[in-house]
Amino acid sequence: xxxxxxxxxxxxxxxxxxxxxxxxxxxxxxxxRDHKDEIDTALxxxxxxxxxxxDVPEPEAFDDAINAYGESGFSYAESLSNxxxxxxxxxxxxxxxxxxxxxxFLHHEMAQTPLYPExxxxxxxxxxxxxxxxxxxxxxxxxxxIQTSRADLAExxxxxxxxxxxxxPNAPDPESGQGRSWRDTLSVExxxxxETRLATLGYDWQWLEHDNLRVTSPVLDAVKTLxxxxxxxxxxxxxxFRGWRDARxxxxxxxxxxxxxxxxxxxxxxxxxxxxxxxxxxxxxxGDVALLDNYQVMHGRRPFEGKRRVLASxxx
Numbered sequence: 480x481x482x483x484x485x486x487x488x489x490x491x492x493x494x495x496x497x498x499x500x501x502x503x504x505x506x507x508x509x510x511x512r513d514h515k516d517e518i519d520t521a522l523x524x525x526x527x528x529x530x531x532x533x534d535v536p537e538p539e540a541f542d543d544a545i546n547a548y549g550e551s552g553f554s555y556a557e558s559l560s561n562x563x564x565x566x567x568x569x570x571x572x573x574x575x576x577x578x579x580x581x582x583x584f585l586h587h588e589m590a591q592t593p594l595y596p597e598x599x600x601x602x603x604x605x606x607x608x609x610x611x612x613x614x615x616x617x618x619x620x621x622x623x624x625i626q627t628s629r630a631d632l633a634e635x636x637x638x639x640x641x642x643x644x645x646x647x648p649n650a651p652d653p654e655s656g657q658g659r660s661w662r663d664t665l666s667v668e669x670x671x672x673x674e675t676r677l678a679t680l681g682y683d684w685q686w687l688e689h690d691n692l693r694v695t696s697p698v699l700d701a702v703k704t705l706x707x708x709x710x711x712x713x714x715x716x717x718x719x720f721r722g723w724r725d726a727r728x729x730x731x732x733x734x735x736x737x738x739x740x741x742x743x744x745x746x747x748x749x750x751x752x753x754x755x756x757x758x759x760x761x762x763x764x765x766g767d768v769a770l771l772d773n774y775q776v777m778h779g780r781r782p783f784e785g786k787r788r789v790l791a792s793x794x795x
Contacts, residue, residue, distance in 0.1 A: 489759070490759050492757070496525070497527065498525055498529050498761070499521040499524070499527065499528045501518075502532050506540065506544075507534065507535050507544040507768055508540070508546070508547040510533060511544050511548050512547040522770060522772050523772070527761075527769060527772070527776050529769045530770075531767050533766065535768055537604065538567045538571050538604065541571060541600070541604075541790060542570055544600075545571070545600055545794075550598070552793065553794060558589060558596075558793070559593075559664055559680075560589055561591070561657040561659050561664070564576060564791075567790060571792050572790065573788075573789075574601065576653045577653070577654070577780075578653075578654060579782060579783050579784065579787065580782050581656050581782065582779070582780065582782050583656050584718040584722040584779050585718060585754055586714075586715045586717065586778070587774070588773050588793065590699070590713055590714050590715045591645070591699070591714075591719065592680075592696065593696070593697065593699065596793035596794055597795030598771060598772055598773055598794035598795055599771045599792070599794065600768065600771075600794065601769045601789055602768045602789065602791075602792075603765055603788070604788040606763045606764055606767075607763070607786065608784050608785030609783060610782050611763065611780070611781055611787045611789075612762045612763065612780075613760075613769070613779065613781075613789070614760050614778065614779045614781065615758065615761055615771065615777070616757055616759070617757055617775065618712040618713060618775060619710065619712075621711075621754050621757060622709075624756075625749075625750065625753060628749070629749060633702075636701040636712070636736075639738055640700055640736070641700075641701045641736060642696050642699070642734070642737055643695070643715065643719060643733060644693065644695045644732060645693070646687065646691050646692065646694075646727035646728050647664055648689075648727060649661070649662075649690035649692075652726075655728075656722060657728060658725065661673055661694075670686070682694045682696055682697065698737035700713060701713070701714045703774060705774060711774060713774060716734060716742075717754055718779070719733045720734065720742075720744075720747045720751075
């Protein structure tokens with residue numbers, strides 16, 4: 480397996496290039512099947528592996544590569560994801576149906592819920608004319624920087640955790656990056672089913688006008704410790720603070736510390752600046768596939784022009 484380490488725009492942390500990049504040819508499914516151990520080693524080290532040049536002309540070939548990877552899937556239908564998405568195959572779906580001018584800010588997939596995947600695959604079928612990169616950010620490096628510059632804040636996140644508040648619509652709202660309906664999110668048809676599911680998951684809830692549903696999560700981790708001892712800034716803080724704004728949601732009311740204390744906007748700005756400095760923009764080419772460790776790496780989506788089709792699959 481050839482992992483390039485000298486491309487001019489790669490970042491490097493502790494002398495390890497980010498992301499790992501694999502240049503190849505032929506069916507990606509064959510390569511993944513033959514080199515899974517090496518891929519997993521690279522993923523564990525860097526958090527992101529980009530495959531470029533392989534023959535992945537359509538979603539079915541992407542699906543083949545996912546199946547060749549050989550790990551269990553994490554169903555979008557059964558997840559608590561806020562995003563509106565459309566399944567293409569049972570394991571492959573659109574990354575986000577939000578309009579092109581809406582930026583999806585850095586986040587760990589579904590970290591605002593008690594249920595989240597271990598890894599994510601992304602596949603670019605159609606690259607946009609301009610923009611549309613997927614920013615990826617090493618959360619272990621973000622945590623290192625917070626501990627160095629604001630040890631008090633790092634300690635507060637580790638000890639208090641976070642609670643997220645989100646209002647879900649009665650019907651899907653594709654104009655919002657958080658527009659999935661409560662029926663789809665909770666896999667229920669009626670209010671009683673929603674309340675039963677929320678109670679099981681430890682949420683608080685309130686029914687609003689137009690049959691919208693406001694929910695507040697139980698206390699969730701803001702920081703995780705990886706098996707090798709590294710601490711990662713694992714949450715949806717940046718996305719919630721910068722992007723959870725639509726007809727139903729106000730970012731200033733979306734997130735608190737686990738004890739209910741508000742989070743200082745100046746502290747959030749410090750975190751955003753740290754994350755921006757260590758972010759790599761993955762500029763898609765048609766046929767690219769990326770594998771992300773959801774525990775190590777945040778991701779997002781830059782606004783774009785022209786047609787863009789990026790598909791995703793959740794693992795573990």
